[in-house]
Amino acid sequence: DHYHLDPFITFDVSRSDHYYVQVMGFPYPANASQRFGNGDGYIYQLLLTDRPYMKASETLKEEGSVRLNLDGWNLHDVRSPPGRADILPRYSDRATEEQRRLIHMKNLSLEKEPNDRLETATGISQAARGSLDHPEDMDWYRWSPEAHTWYQLEVQSGRLGYEGDCLLKLYSEDGKEMASNDDAAGMRDPRMEWQSKDPQTCYLRVSSLLKSSQPPTRYRVIARPMRPSCHLTLESERLNIQPGDSQELKLSIQRTFGHSKPILIKALHLPPGVSMPLVTAEANQKEILLVFHAAHSSRSYQGPIRIMGVDLDNRWNQYVAGKETVTTSVNNGVPNGYLDQVFTKVLDPWLTLTSASEGMDNEEP
Incomplete structure (x- = not known):
């Protein structure tokens, strides 16, 4: 399963040879059995390609300029001028609003190290891109929500293909924990709802629950205002x-x-x-x-x-x-x-x- 029920594999071909791809189907909806299914309803399209593949994109704000970042595979031949977000393909009308936000995220701030303490937190308006570089890394972000507003607070990492298991915590101006979340809806990425009260400065902290040695985990942290x-x-x-x-x-x-x-x-x-x-x-x-x-x-x-x-x-x-x-x-x-x-x-x-x-x-x- 990738973004939803369809499988997706990236494979680095180390040498020329014969390879085999096996496709199987499980009964739907998912159940606890290990049996495969088949029949008229099990129709699929198999795509094998070495062409450029973009799994996500971002427009990043850097010291007064805007840069378009493409994330995926075989992108060495892809060229785009800074700030040109209009080169992106039009998204399918069937995609949910959440998926559109996942595929392309606008106006992300960049994490500024060091930000491993509340006192050195990176300031953000709504969203930022960061990286947990080692198991004990903690990234702090300073954020000023509007009063009496509902927000959806989340981290996008596992859904973007990274291996980390992130934890998101929300702190008040005086450093008291107000909310936290680990896994939402069975996925590794945290997501929670929170309503602001009086005007104040808040802090978001992103950390990893995997304490063993692992490659750096990239992520997006987002504080999105929501309507009832x-x-x-x-x-x-x-x-x-x-x-x-x-x-x-x-x-x-x-x-x-x-x-x-x-x-x-x-x-x-x-x-x-x-x-x-x-x-x-x-x-x-x-x-x-x-x-x-x-x-x-x-x-x-x-x-x-x-x-x-x-x-x-x-x-x-x-x-x-x-x-x-x-x-x-x-x-x-x-x-x-x-x-x-x-x-x-x-x-x-x-x-x-x-x-x-x-x-x-x-x-x-």
């Missing part, structure tokens, strides 16, 4: 109903970064004869039942529908509900976790409306 938001998760991605019947579907609400407002839930693209009353999830409510009803006169139908939530006080804040493809909050056996996978949900649940007579005709003996 929520994730709507359906109990199932399928809804089966017959004319004259009603069907319930549970909707879970995960609120993040201080979201606590009422949300109006509605269904779109319903076929004629099928309805779902508007419902409101009150402030801090975590679950709600959606009730779908099909009139007796409803005709057979199969197709996607959409379930959305909107903040009552701001209709521009909209959330699309879906069924999670995998559990993103726990380590379920995949080495790097599922935190930054491309598809985290199956959107637009599938509605099947079948009359009782059709159901009997199609029933197997």
Whole structure:
């Protein structure tokens, strides 16, 4: 597993010879068995290349100038003028916002040694790039958050292909520890949510949990302001109903970064004869039942529908509900976790409306 479920290998060819590549597939979602899977759903594309490959890029601020840094393999023939970030390819629309931030990070400050103590911390505005050069190395960063703001604090290292296991800690101006994180969602990189209170200077400390001899670990440390938001998760991605019947579907609400407002839930693209009353999830409510009803006169139908939530006080804040493809909050056996996978949900649940007579005709003996 690389950024998500697909494997990725870099290999330095030391001599000309015959090599073999073996591709195998595991059942999905991941389980504890060691069995391989196969069938019509196991379609893949295999790419073998010695062309330049960019795994990440950064624009770095250095004493009034901006420099574009490319990180990857076989980049010795790649040339780019300083500050030209527009040469980067356009990212896929299917990539999540988190993945876009992972692939290309703008305006990183550079770590300035020595910064192994609070008193010599490197000042940053939002993000910096640094390196843990030995097992006992600790890098301190001075940071001034805005008051009463939610932040996502994280370190990107393992997801960029480095071997370290980083620890992130947050300290107050007087050196008291306020928050810390080691591994988020089963991956080696730390990530945590934190809300600032009164205006103050804070300190971020990055260190390694691997105390044995290891090569230098590069990383990015990021303090990103976040807006209140929520994730709507359906109990199932399928809804089966017959004319004259009603069907319930549970909707879970995960609120993040201080979201606590009422949300109006509605269904779109319903076929004629099928309805779902508007419902409101009150402030801090975590679950709600959606009730779908099909009139007796409803005709057979199969197709996607959409379930959305909107903040009552701001209709521009909209959330699309879906069924999670995998559990993103726990380590379920995949080495790097599922935190930054491309598809985290199956959107637009599938509605099947079948009359009782059709159901009997199609029933197997």
